Amino acid sequence: MKLLHRNIFKELISIFTLSISGFMGLILIGRLLQFRDLFMGQSLGALEMAKLFMYLCPFFLLMLTPIATMLSIFLTFLRMNADNEITALKSGGLSLYRLLPAPIIFCLLCTGADFYFSLYGLSWGTENFRNALMEFARTQSQLAIQPGVFNKNFPGLVFYADGVDEKSGIMRSVFVRDNTRKGMTATIVAPLGEIRTDPKMGRLLIHLENGKIYQQEKDQLSVLKFKNYDVRIPLANILKGYDVDELRPKEMSWKKLVRISRAGDRAGDIDPGFFKKVQVEVQKRLALPVACLVLGMFAVPIACIFRGLKQQYGLIISMGLFLVYYTMLSLGVTFGESGVLTPVIGLWLPNITFAIISVVLLKMAVMEHSFSIRIPFLKKFRRKEA
Structure with a gap:
């Protein structure tokens, strides 16, 4: 047997x-x-x-x-x-x-x-x-942002960095123009910036520190100071439409589901x-x-x-x-x-x-x-x- x-x-x-x-x-x-x-x-x-x-x-x-x-x-x-x-x-x-x-x-x-x-x-x-x-x-975005060059690869966003550290990815003298919101244009200037990822939320961000935001809405112009500010980069262009958003139930861990x-x-x-x-x-x-x-x-x-x-x-x-x-x-x-x-x-x-x-x-x-x-x-x- x-x-x-x-x-x-x-x-x-x-x-x-x-x-x-x-x-x-x-x-x-x-x-x-x-x-x-x-x-x-x-x-x-x-x-x-x-x-x-x-x-x-x-x-x-x-x-x-x-x-x-x-x-x-x-x-x-x-x-x-x-x-x-x-x-x-x-x-x-x-x-x-x-x-x-x-x-x-x-x-x-x-x-x-x-x-x-x-x-x-x-x-x-x-x-x-x-x-x-x-x-x-993140690597692709970091490569796309070249020092001294205006980057227009992302719809509604324009990036510029006067200098980029190749090893750490830290950007200096960063300029961002954000037209993603209807009826409002935001121009962001910061001495330091860095590309960061948030895998849990499926986000790719440009983290800026100690800068100013110039918001123009119709005829009004406002200036805001910030210590930390994040600009979200649309992933659809980088990942060719692949959806990396918040975790869906079928992607969650067993402990989180329970x-x-x-x-x-x-x-x-x-x-x-x-x-x-x-x-x-x-x-x-x-x-x-x-x-x-x-x-x-x-x-x-x-x-x-x-x-x-x-x-x-x-x-x-x-x-x-x-x-x-x-x-x-x-x-x-x-x-x-x-x-x-x-x-x-x-x-x-x-x-x-x-x-x-x-x-x-x-x-x-x-x-x-x-x-x-x-x-x-x-x-x-x-x-x-x-």
Whole structure:
């Protein structure tokens, strides 16, 4: 039995590795195409691009681990069923229940890994991804502001610095003309300035010290002194339209999500729509890892009750079944955010439904109930080839 479980586990690991690698490759290629303008505009090297993709991996792995788990178990048991290995084991006195320890351990390991991505990896990747983008934007802006040159690359803003320290980035004798506000023009003069980033708020700022603001509104002119003043630089031009704004619920850390969801009496101070999104995200972070166990156990009887099914068709069926699960999950997210269903019901209903179905199908598989898959148009195609 140890040898049997070891071999099953090895096959599960190999298919899982191949599946997750293939899915991640396709997604990262898609992201590369999406960010091509950003990468070209920032003149990023291969190492910087690899870092950005690495920071995005936990977000994708959270979604891909359940489907890779289901696919691995489905294809493994489908192959064993097609090669009559399961029939041979049953004839030797082993029931299907005796084959479950290996897939159960495999599902638990995948669930644990997905919980790590959900509770820790996602926030780590999001934070580092935003910090990296903000650092690229700061460097690009610092390069754009050349000493003794008026910079007009940003709409509504004109920058000028008499001198710029290349190492520290500190600017001297800074002049800024701000036309971003309707009906008002602000001219800012300061002896010192520095480009700073605020990754949490998604802002790139020019920090000025000990200067004056000359505000002109219609025929009125006012002069204000300041000790510290920040001019916000629009990131759309630097990051080619990529949105780096305040953290959205799906980008927040687990601790922050729980803290907001447990606001209690203070929940009234939070935007109701945002509060519902936070509650939905909390349940989603818990439901997706558990889906590894649910979908993995669902794949075992599905693979056993279908006979005469080749692996390529099994791949289509497993993807279709996961699409059903993902559709139910997406509906749960939509209904939870709109208030039609509570987040607990909306996000956990797919897991409960698939868990009940898997128990029923497992009993059918143990009782050796099976379905024969016949695809008529494939038979006609084979006859024409013959």
